[in-house]
Amino acid sequence: MTEYTKITLDESEMPTQWYNIIPDLPAPPPPPLHPGTHQPIGPDDLAPLFPMALIGQEVSTDRHVDIPGEVLDIYRLWRPSPLYRAHRLEKLLDTPARIYYKYEGVSPAGSHKPNTAVPQAFYNAAEGVRKLTTETGAGQWGSALSLACAMFDMECEVWQVRASYDAKPHRKTMMAVWGATVHPSPSDVTNAGRTILAQDPDSPGSLGIAISEAVEAAAADPTVKYALGSVLNHVLMHQTIIGEEALLQFAKIGETPDVLVGCTGGGSNFGGLSFPFLREKLAGRMSPTIRCVEPAACPSLTKGVYRYDFGDTIGMTPLVKMHTLGHDFVPDPIHAGGLRYHGMAPLVSHLYEMGLVEAEAIGQLECFDGALKFAKTEGIIPAPEPTHAIAAAIREANRAKESGEERVILTALCGHGHFDLKAYEDFLGGHMVDYEYPAEKVAAAMERVPVIED
Ligand SMILES: *Cc1c(COP(=O)(O)O)cnc(C)c1O
Numbered sequence: 001m002t003e004y005t006k007i008t009l010d011e012s013e014m015p016t017q018w019y020n021i022i023p024d025l026p027a028p029p030p031p032p033l034h035p036g037t038h039q040p041i042g043p044d045d046l047a048p049l050f051p052m053a054l055i056g057q058e059v060s061t062d063r064h065v066d067i068p069g070e071v072l073d074i075y076r077l078w079r080p081s082p083l084y085r086a087h088r089l090e091k092l093l094d095t096p097a098r099i100y101y102k103y104e105g106v107s108p109a110g111s112h113k114p115n116t117a118v119p120q121a122f123y124n125a126a127e128g129v130r131k132l133t134t135e136t137g138a139g140q141w142g143s144a145l146s147l148a149c150a151m152f153d154m155e156c157e158v159w160q161v162r163a164s165y166d167a168k169p170h171r172k173t174m175m176a177v178w179g180a181t182v183h184p185s186p187s188d189v190t191n192a193g194r195t196i197l198a199q200d201p202d203s204p205g206s207l208g209i210a211i212s213e214a215v216e217a218a219a220a221d222p223t224v225k226y227a228l229g230s231v232l233n234h235v236l237m238h239q240t241i242i243g244e245e246a247l248l249q250f251a252k253i254g255e256t257p258d259v260l261v262g263c264t265g266g267g268s269n270f271g272g273l274s275f276p277f278l279r280e281k282l283a284g285r286m287s288p289t290i291r292c293v294e295p296a297a298c299p300s301l302t303k304g305v306y307r308y309d310f311g312d313t314i315g316m317t318p319l320v321k322m323h324t325l326g327h328d329f330v331p332d333p334i335h336a337g338g339l340r341y342h343g344m345a346p347l348v349s350h351l352y353e354m355g356l357v358e359a360e361a362i363g364q365l366e367c368f369d370g371a372l373k374f375a376k377t378e379g380i381i382p383a384p385e386p387t388h389a390i391a392a393a394i395r396e397a398n399r400a401k402e403s404g405e406e407r408v409i410l411t412a413l414c415g416h417g418h419f420d421l422k423a424y425e426d427f428l429g430g431h432m433v434d435y436e437y438p439a440e441k442v443a444a445a446m447e448r449v450p451v452i453e454d
Helices: 052-058 069-075 087-093 114-126 140-151 162-167 169-177 191-199 207-219 233-238 240-253 268-282 346-353 364-378 387-403 421-428 439-446
Strands: 017-019 064-066 083-085 098-103 131-136 155-161 181-185 224-226 259-263 289-295 305-310 319-324 358-362 408-413
Touching: 017 233, 017 240, 017 268, 052 114, 052 233, 069 114, 083 240, 087 098, 087 364, 087 387, 098 240, 098 387, 114 131, 114 140, 114 233, 131 140, 131 207, 140 155, 140 169, 155 162, 155 169, 155 207, 162 169, 162 181, 169 181, 181 207, 191 207, 207 224, 233 240, 233 268, 233 346, 240 268, 240 408, 259 268, 259 387, 268 289, 268 346, 268 408, 289 387, 319 346, 358 364, 358 387, 364 387, 364 421, 387 408
Parallel strands: 098 408, 131 155, 131 224, 155 181, 259 289, 259 408, 289 358
Antiparallel strands: 017 064, 083 098, 305 319
């Protein structure tokens, strides 16, 4: 047993490669399909949206990919990020478990998202792209990409889900400070946005709708490309810097995790933390249980169906095989905006199908109850998304207490909640509600998922 509270790495110890889990899997994930022909897509199909370097990473079978020096220089502004042992939370819970959290809120944007925004902007800039477009739910990804574009002197145009645009004006200002243009989504500047507004002028928006708008804007101009903050293979790979650092930090104190829990919206912070540990597990060097935690109101893994579906609402993106609730399903407005996505990363879905990771869904009241316990003991106010991971860690710690087992729990505290205080205000004021799983809405959306013979 150790007495460490904050386990740090020196700059010189920061990993210099990302980890690609695909070559280590028993089988590769099914390929993305062209939305029209239903045939596997090739690089040419993706070229209007992404630079060649990222398309190459998306299909790469190299186990390790070198992080470019320009990216490492920017990572060093906040990396390596600290790993904490939650001594004071453990004491409050009166548990024999040891709880560790890897804190990504130390980045300038306040979450793990810059870990991929910076390399995405770098590779686009290197190929002469003038501007990036994107969507943002809670505002975290839009902030991260705005920051990254500023650092590589590129323009950035963001479609922010209407509900969060209205609820979080400071995120919008943050993006504007870094030089981005921000639209509420659905907007009247794209065909996709106008189509949705014609059906529902008061639409609160969704990530799927915002993706349709950003993709449309990028596809229309050869000097503009699109960036996605989660879901894709290359995004999850960029995030593995989190898990590679955590492995080194655990090695320093001679611990190995028994349970790893992470919140999953599109799967990037979860994949980033867990894939290097899964590599160790597949190689027989440790055996942690690895679990995804999703919101009860948008449970793509635990309630969704594993099949080909669109990544966006309108149906412009390639078809990807994933756990989905239906591409036009609009989840209830829970506070964890970053977890309101109808699908799950194809890579995480594939791991779940193979039984290499587990999943559970938790309602937001239990999550915020856990977040208050965490904030009062550990000090950091978590973003609404990782409150799901905290609630799952607390469940594990309570199980350890019941069984009297010493258990080592690891989670990613993937962002702070300084721009999410409205959610805490609602919770403290007793105004927060748990939403029932919207079975009928999901069933209706699933009827509109294309049928693919495979
Ligand atoms: C975007 C975001 C998420 C959800 O995205 P993942 O790809 O699942 O990580 C979770 N937490 C925070 C803080 C985010 O910004």
